[in-house]
Amino acid sequence: MIKQNDISSLAHRFSVAPMMDWTDRHCRVFHRLMSRRARLYTEMLTTGAVIHGDRARLLGFDPSEHPVALQLGGSDPHDLATAATIGEDFGYDEINLNVGCPSDRVKDGRFGACLMAEPALVAEGVAAMKRVVKIPVTVKCRIGIDDQDPEIALDVLARGVVAAGADVLIVHARKAWLNGLSPKENRDIPPLDYDRVYRLKAAMPAVPVIINGGIADIAEAKQHLAHVDGVMLGRAAYQDPWRLLAVDSELFGESAPHATMKDVFAAMMPYIEAQLAKGTRLHAVTRHFVGAFHAVPGARAFRRHLAENGVRSGAGADVLRDAIALVGERVPASIAA
Structure with missing residues (x-):
């Protein structure tokens, strides 16, 4: 360390x-x-x-x-x-x-x-x-x-x-x-x-x-x-x-705050729900997630689901949860690259 x-x-x-x-x-x-x-x-x-x-x-x-x-x-x-x-x-x-x-x-x-x-x-x-x-x-x-x-x-x-x-x-x-x-x-x-x-x-x-x-x-x-x-x-x-x-x-010899992208999204949910309660549109947050599952099975389905549903008026956190459910568990092989 x-x-x-x-x-x-x-x-x-x-x-x-x-x-x-x-x-x-x-x-x-x-x-x-x-x-x-x-x-x-x-x-x-x-x-x-x-x-x-x-x-x-x-x-x-x-x-x-x-x-x-x-x-x-x-x-x-x-x-x-x-x-x-x-x-x-x-x-x-x-x-x-x-x-x-x-x-x-x-x-x-x-x-x-x-x-x-x-x-x-x-x-x-x-x-x-x-x-x-x-x-x-x-x-x-x-x-x-x-x-x-x-x-x-x-x-x-x-x-x-x-x-x-x-x-x-x-x-x-x-x-x-x-x-x-x-x-x-x-x-x-x-x-x-x-x-x-x-x-x-x-x-x-x-x-x-x-x-x-x-x-x-x-x-x-x-x-x-x-x-x-x-x-x-x-x-x-x-x-x-x-x-x-x-x-x-x-780069620092320390553990990451979360092990996988699915863990990251689980930790992100309270923030998203708080933002939605303030009137922030879901897409304003989820537009930053497009590359989150690059090279992971289901990544394309994840992106498509967010693109089609995240922009709709009144879209809620369940849209993101449903998109994440389409993604496999494998971590990109090059994650440490």
């Missing part, structure tokens, strides 16, 4: 990436039931939404989600500081600044990956947040954008934000091409350069560096941990959530 004499050294050893339209509060509760140790992140929220929007709806989360981080999108240091304070007051364990999202909407708002071109502004934003919150402030970035040289761009950004007080750097090991590629294409087409992230860690050994991008499973995560301090999984964790059942045992 990994010792916990310095828990901060393990805080970011494994995390699930912030993903727009995916890692909402229901998704995060689901993921927490598979790993006590994974660090969870919200979808990116703009500073404007946090400051002026419906905070209870946007920022509320279940206590079981801890440790959970709030990811912010923005570039104005004053607004970032205000939003970070609000996030800390809501009980988040970390404030993360998005310097990696390549969408046009983000670029037009002067936040996300386009800020790779303005490292001094990013550092100013980090410093502003550090002055007003006690929780960690972290930065998630790309290795560069467009025609930038990643050897220079990443180093300049990293050193600037660390000097400003950033506690952790999370690096998506691809460039973002803001001119010429769509957000979807930016997730796959720019080549991965894990070695560039390894070199960053070697150059800044005292700084926790987390690697993200294209990591398919826990076995790959373990390989990266020979070079960096932590690994962040995105689509692999969301599309095949059963992989998270191996996180605590494989």
Whole structure:
């Protein structure tokens, strides 16, 4: 078992990436039931939404989600500081600044990956947040954008934000091409350069560096941990959530909170029933379950039953129970992979 004499050294050893339209509060509760140790992140929220929007709806989360981080999108240091304070007051364990999202909407708002071109502004934003919150402030970035040289761009950004007080750097090991590629294409087409992230860690050994991008499973995560301090999984964790059942045992030497996906769903039922009682539609929760039984007999029937019945007005927890009953007991052979 990994010792916990310095828990901060393990805080970011494994995390699930912030993903727009995916890692909402229901998704995060689901993921927490598979790993006590994974660090969870919200979808990116703009500073404007946090400051002026419906905070209870946007920022509320279940206590079981801890440790959970709030990811912010923005570039104005004053607004970032205000939003970070609000996030800390809501009980988040970390404030993360998005310097990696390549969408046009983000670029037009002067936040996300386009800020790779303005490292001094990013550092100013980090410093502003550090002055007003006690929780960690972290930065998630790309290795560069467009025609930038990643050897220079990443180093300049990293050193600037660390000097400003950033506690952790999370690096998506691809460039973002803001001119010429769509957000979807930016997730796959720019080549991965894990070695560039390894070199960053070697150059800044005292700084926790987390690697993200294209990591398919826990076995790959373990390989990266020979070079960096932590690994962040995105689509692999969301599309095949059963992989998270191996996180605590494989990466922390501890038992998982539940042994099988059926156990996870049994534990999820009280949460679902409580949400339904508040008026939440069943599909808002079950849409995150599509990949839960990948490669298990009955998985297709499970997905079909939820797709056909979970979206109906008034659908209750019995819809999910009936869908689970269609699934066999076998655990995917690659669950620890």
